[in-house]
Amino acid sequence: MNLKFKKKSYSFKLPTKLKNSKTTYLKKSGWIIKLTSNDKKIGFGEVSPLPKEDLKKCEKQLDMIPDFVEFNSLSEQINIFHPCIQSAINSALAEINGRIIFKENYYFDEIDKTAILLNPENVISDLNEIKKRQSKIEKSVTIKWKVALKNNHEEEATLEEILSQIGNNIKLRIDANGSWGREIAYRWADILKDIKNIDWLEQPLCVDDIDGLTELNKKIPIALDESLLKFPTLIDEWKGWQIRRPSQEKNPVKLLRELENKKALISISTSFETGIGKRWLYHLSSLQLQGPTPKVPGLAMNNFPNSFLFLNEAKKIWDLL
Numbered sequence: 196m197n198l199k200f201k202k203k204s205y206s207f208k209l210p211t212k213l214k215n216s217k218t219t220y221l222k223k224s225g226w227i228i229k230l231t232s233n234d235k236k237i238g239f240g241e242v243s244p245l246p247k248e249d250l251k252k253c254e255k256q257l258d259m260i261p262d263f264v265e266f267n268s269l270s271e272q273i274n275i276f277h278p279c280i281q282s283a284i285n286s287a288l289a290e291i292n293g294r295i296i297f298k299e300n301y302y303f304d305e306i307d308k309t310a311i312l313l314n315p316e317n318v319i320s321d322l323n324e325i326k327k328r329q330s331k332i333e334k335s336v337t338i339k340w341k342v343a344l345k346n347n348h349e350e351e352a353t354l355e356e357i358l359s360q361i362g363n364n365i366k367l368r369i370d371a372n373g374s375w376g377r378e379i380a381y382r383w384a385d386i387l388k389d390i391k392n393i394d395w396l397e398q399p400l401c402v403d404d405i406d407g408l409t410e411l412n413k414k415i416p417i418a419l420d421e422s423l424l425k426f427p428t429l430i431d432e433w434k435g436w437q438i439r440r441p442s443q444e445k446n447p448v449k450l451l452r453e454l455e456n457k458k459a460l461i462s463i464s465t466s467f468e469t470g471i472g473k474r475w476l477y478h479l480s481s482l483q484l485q486g487p488t489p490k491v492p493g494l495a496m497n498n499f500p501n502s503f504l505f506l507n508e509a510k511k512i513w514d515l516l
C-alpha cells in the first residue's frame with residue numbers, strides 16, 4: 196500500500212495552568228498527521244508529546260518521513276521513532292484499515308462523566324464548587340488531586356479536610372506523579388487504606404521503584420502511569436490499576452484490543468490532545484465503561500479552550516488548521 200503523508204503543527208494556550216509535581220504546563224503543542232492510501236482512504240493521527248525536549252525530537256523525526264511512502268517501509272522506519280509518533284501513525288493506519296470505527300457522539304460532556312481535576316492552589320474551594328454542582332445533578336462524581344506539590348505536612352492536612360468533606364458519592368483519585376519516597380507513600384497508604392471512596396493512589400513512587408509499588412499495592416489500590424510508559428512490558432505484568440494514555444503508547448491498537456477483550460483495571464487518561472486524539476480517548480473510554488471494572492476516564496474536560504481544535508470532526512480540524 197502506498198501512502199501520502201502530511202503533517203500540520205498546532206499549539207494552544209491552556210485555559211488554566213496545569214501543575215503537577217514535576218512541571219507546569221501553560222500551553223500545549225504537537226502535530227496532527229494525515230495519511231491517505233492509494234484507494235483514497237484517510238486516517239488522522241496526533242503526535243502529542245508532553246515534555247519540551249520531546250517536542251524537538253519529534254519535530255526532527257517527523258521531518259524524516261517523506262511525503263509519499265510505502266506502508267512496509269513506514270512501519271519499519273517508525274520503529275525507532277518517539278512513541279508519540281508511532282502512536283499517531285498506528286492510529287491513522289488503524290483508521291484507514293477499518294480497525295477502529297469512530298462513532299459520531301460519545302457523550303462525555305457532563306461533569307459526572309469524567310474525573311474532575313482539582314486546582315492544586317484552591318483544592319478546598321474547588322471541592323465546594325463541585326459539591327454544589329453535584330447536589331444539582333444528584334449523581335456520583337470523581338475528583339482527581341495532584342499531590343507532592345507542597346510540603347507533605349500541608350498536603351496531609353488538606354487530605355484530612357477533603358476526607359471529612361466528601362460523602363459516599365464523591366470518589367477520589369490522588370496522583371503524586373512519581374514524586375514521593377517510600378516513607379511518605381506508606382504514610383498515605385496507611386491513612387487511606389480503610390477509606391471506601393478512594394479509587395486509587397496514582398504513581399506514588401518513582402517510575403523505577405516497581406518493588407515499592409508492588410508492596411504498596413497490597414495495602415491500597417495503586418495505579419501505574421509513568422512506569423508503564425518507561426517499562427511497557429509492565430502492561431502485561433502489573434496486577435493493579437493501569438492509567439493508559441493512547442497518545443503516549445506506541446500502538447494504541449493494543450489498548451483497543453485489551454478493552455475489546457474485557458481486560459480489567461484499565462483507566463483511560465488524556466495527555467491534552469486536540470479533537471483528533473480525543474476520538475481515541477472517547478472510543479476507548481466508552482469501551483472501558485462496558486468492561487468488568489467501569490470507571491470514569493480522566494479527560495480533564497474543564498481544561499480545554501474553546502477552539503476548532505476540539506471539534507468532533509477530524510476533517511474540519513485538519514482543514515481549519
Ligand SMILES: [Mg+2]
Nearest residue numbers: 370397420438
Ligand atoms: Mg498520572
